[in-house]
Structure formats: structure tokens, C-alpha cells
Amino acid sequence: AQTVTQSQPEMSVQEAETVTLSCTYDTSESDYYLFWYKQPPSRQMILVIRQEAYKQQNATENRFSVNFQKAAKSFSLKISDSQLGDAAMYFCAYRRGFGNEKLTFGTGTRLTIIP
Amino acid sequence: EAQVTQNPRYLITVTGKKLTVTCSQNMNHEYMSWYRQDPGLGLRQIYYSMNVEVTDKGDVPEGYKVSRKEKRNFPLILESPSPNQTSLYFCASSFQGANADYGYTFGSGTRLTVV
Numbered sequence: 001a002q003t004v005t006q007s008q009p010e011m012s013v014q015e016a017e018t019v020t021l022s023c024t025y026d027t028s029e030s031d032y033y034l035f036w037y038k039q040p041p042s043r044q045m046i047l048v049i050r051q052e053a054y055k056q057q058n059a060t061e062n063r064f065s066v067n068f069q070k071a072a073k074s075f076s077l078k079i080s081d082s083q084l085g086d087a088a089m090y091f092c093a094y095r096r097g098f099g100n101e102k103l104t105f106g107t108g109t110r111l112t113i114i115p
Numbered sequence: 116e117a118q119v120t121q122n123p124r125y126l127i128t129v130t131g132k133k134l135t136v137t138c139s140q141n142m143n144h145e146y147m148s149w150y151r152q153d154p155g156l157g158l159r160q161i162y163y164s165m166n167v168e169v170t171d172k173g174d175v176p177e178g179y180k181v182s183r184k185e186k187r188n189f190p191l192i193l194e195s196p197s198p199n200q201t202s203l204y205f206c207a208s209s210f211q212g213a214n215a216d217y218g219y220t221f222g223s224g225t226r227l228t229v230v
Contacts, residue, residue, distance in 0.1 A: 035218065043223070043224045044221065044224070045207075045219075045224075047218050047219075050218055091158065101146045102148070102160055102163065102173070103160075103219060105150075108157055
């Protein structure tokens with residue numbers, strides 16, 4: 001079974017600084033997708049960024065980027081120029097390729113932004 | 116607006132009193148799923164549905180029922196709720212198929228307390 005591990009239950013960063021959240025996963029599949037979701041206090045689940053395993057290029061969305069290391073099964077999220085609105089719980093998630101739509105989540109990292 | 120609508124947002128009930136949490140999506144998604152979120156455990160899948168009249172168990176199905184009589188609706192039923200079902204529940208949906216982006220659209224969550 002696929003597993004997703006987030007080893008940092010809590011992280012904090014100074015406003016305007018950069019922070020990296022870690023995620024590792026375990027799978028024997030070659031075709032899969034990885035996601036980072038943000039859950040602010042409103043508890044809404046918001047997709048931050050996604051990465052297709054077959055793409056070597058790391059995904060980027062504005063201030064958010066990933067470091068995808070397929071051989072190491074690592075998928076970290078980098079947030080640049082941290083803002084107060086980035087404070088949230090962040091979940092890493094894995095989804096096998098076509099034909100299996102289940103998302104497997106990590107346990108989450110709570111990110112605090114220090115003004 | 117494309118969305119997944121869950122109701123109610125908050126619910127307090129007593130042990131053994133049957134309840135239903137409704138979920139509806141307006142994106143014509145084939146795939147729908149229920150998750151529960153608990154501290155330190157992340158989100159875990161309860162049940163999912165690949166299409167109308169097609170449902171299957173996720174990782175934690177005990178004590179829950181679902182039905183999918185229409186494509187847009189996927190209610191979660193607790194026939195005899197117990198305190199260990201106190202949790203935050205999410206409904207989610209997505210397209211299936213080779214061109215799907217594999218991201219979920221989540222509802223806004225239902226905070227259930229069973230006393």
C-alpha cells in the first residue's frame with residue numbers, strides 16, 4: 001500500500017523568509033501524481049501545487065515550488081517570501097495514475113508565520 | 116460556480132441517533148469520495164464512488180454507509196453514530212479518465228460531534 005510521510009508536525013518561518021516542508025512517499029508504481037494541499041483555519045482544502053511523476057521538471061506556482069526527487073521518493077514544498085496568509089496546515093498527497101482515483105494523505109505540517 | 120456543497124457545516128448529535136451528511140457537486144464529476152480528518156492522522160478515505168450505483172469501501176468504512184443514486188449526490192449515512200466517529204468530514208469529487216488533472220475539489224467540511 002502507498003504511504004505518505006510528513007515528518008514535521010509543525011514549522012515556523014519569519015514573514016518574507018523561505019521555508020521548506022518535507023514529504024516522502026512509498027510506492028512501487030511508476031505512474032502517479034503528487035499534490036500539496038493547504039488547509040487554512042477556515043478548514044477549506046485548497047490545492048497548492050501538483051506534480052506528475054513522469055515530468056522531470058519541478059512544478060512552480062508563483063511563490064510555491066516543489067523539489068521532486070523521484071528516485072528518493074521525496075516531494076518537498078518550498079514557500080518563498082512567506083506571507084501571513086500562508087499560515088495553515090499543509091498536506092502532502094499521492095494519487096496513483098489512471099484508473100485509481102484515491103488520494104493518500106500525509107499527516108500534515110502546521111505552518112506558522114511570524115510577523 | 117463549480118463547487119462541492121456539504122451540509123451541515125456543524126452537527127452535534129447523540130450516540131445511536133441516525134444522521135445523514137449530504138454532498139452535492141455541480142461539475143458532472145464521475146468520482147466522489149468521503150474522507151475523515153483526525154489530528155495526527157491526516158485524511159483517511161471512508162467510501163468512494165466511481166459512478167452512479169457504483170460504490171466501494173475505503174480505508175475506514177466501519178460504521179458508515181453511502182449511496183449514489185444520482186451523479187451529483189453522494190450522501191454519507193451514520194446509522195448508529197458513536198463517539199469515535201467524532202471528526203471532521205470532507206466530501207470530494209473529480210473527473211476520471213486519461214485527461215483528468217487528478218486533483219480533487221473538496222467540500223467545506225462537516226464538523227461532527229457525537230456525545
